[in-house]
Amino acid sequence: MDELKNIVIYECLPIWITYLPDGDIDLTTLSCPSVEDAWVSDVHAVLREEEHNEAARFEVKDIHCIDAEVKLVKCIVQNIVVDISFNQLGGLCMLCFLEQVDRLVGKDHLFKRSIILIKAWCYYESCILGAHHGLLSTYALETLVLYIFHQFHSSLNAPLAVLYRFLDYFSRFDWESYCISLSGPVCKSSLPDIVAEVQENGGDDLLLSEEFVRNCAEMFSVSPKGSETNS
Template sequence: MEENLARYICSILQDNQQNSEVLVQDVQYIRAQVKIVKCTVNDIPVDISFNQTAGLSALCFLEKVDQLIGKDHLFKRSIILIKAWCYYESRILGAHHGLISTYALETMILYIINVFHSSLSAVFCLAGCIYIIDYSSSQYFDNEF
């Protein structure tokens, strides 16, 4: 049923690419354990997942974390900054391509904020994530399986 709904939404988006008031481009159906329709709407990447209540719970959790941290939405601003860097500069964001997932990135940011909460800024979070990614990647290749 989820697959039928995902395919139906994908076909609607593809059919309305030229006829719509909004610009819908690059419509893709990702057939994985969690069905996803990916597209770009007015140059904004959009992912639509199906029957994923865990995603809503994660969203509520991250919203609560942002409220608890405060500091003028430091957590949300850090996520936006670091996601942009990971996507546009380092090309490491995109779980469907075997790269780091958005939620894993948000968890890293949360870890950095938890460890270094007394001296935080968005730039500090970016530097911390770069360090963790660099360290993790070197550890992975240094260990033999």
């Protein structure tokens, strides 16, 4: 199982450092779909070996293998929760998309810095962040922050201003009747059809143009598992 020790770092991947000290780390491993089950077993076996290795550099414990539609190997490394998934490209595509948004916003990585601040507020102050506890997921939070930038980017110049706008807007949002999309509020009664209502600024001066969104969709979209073999 020496091949498990080979890690390839792709320099073209964006540096998306917005995690909290008390947050978990999500990893994904890539392999041929035909050997994915064996790959899961190999990763699990290597971690088990490290768990019982008294000379291991890092303490590894509480290793669990979750055999679901999305297979996961969960463990704790040096008191940090680590989730290892397999062939999950969607997360990497989301990462690349948000990196493009951060570059578009500019202002010394204002988008990333704002996400860090709002994550910290949601986790430490309001205790509403943590999908594994049935709370708000990181993806959902990033979508909410992205919506604030999409609507109000011209008036945002510092992370505190973004936090203020975030709290002001979503504290008054009618969550009982609506959900949020990048295009605007969507009435729950219209689902599964997504019919967005008129946005705050009437659709003028939005951050993300249709061309930007279309280009990102073309660059970062991936086919669902099995679509290649079923087509």
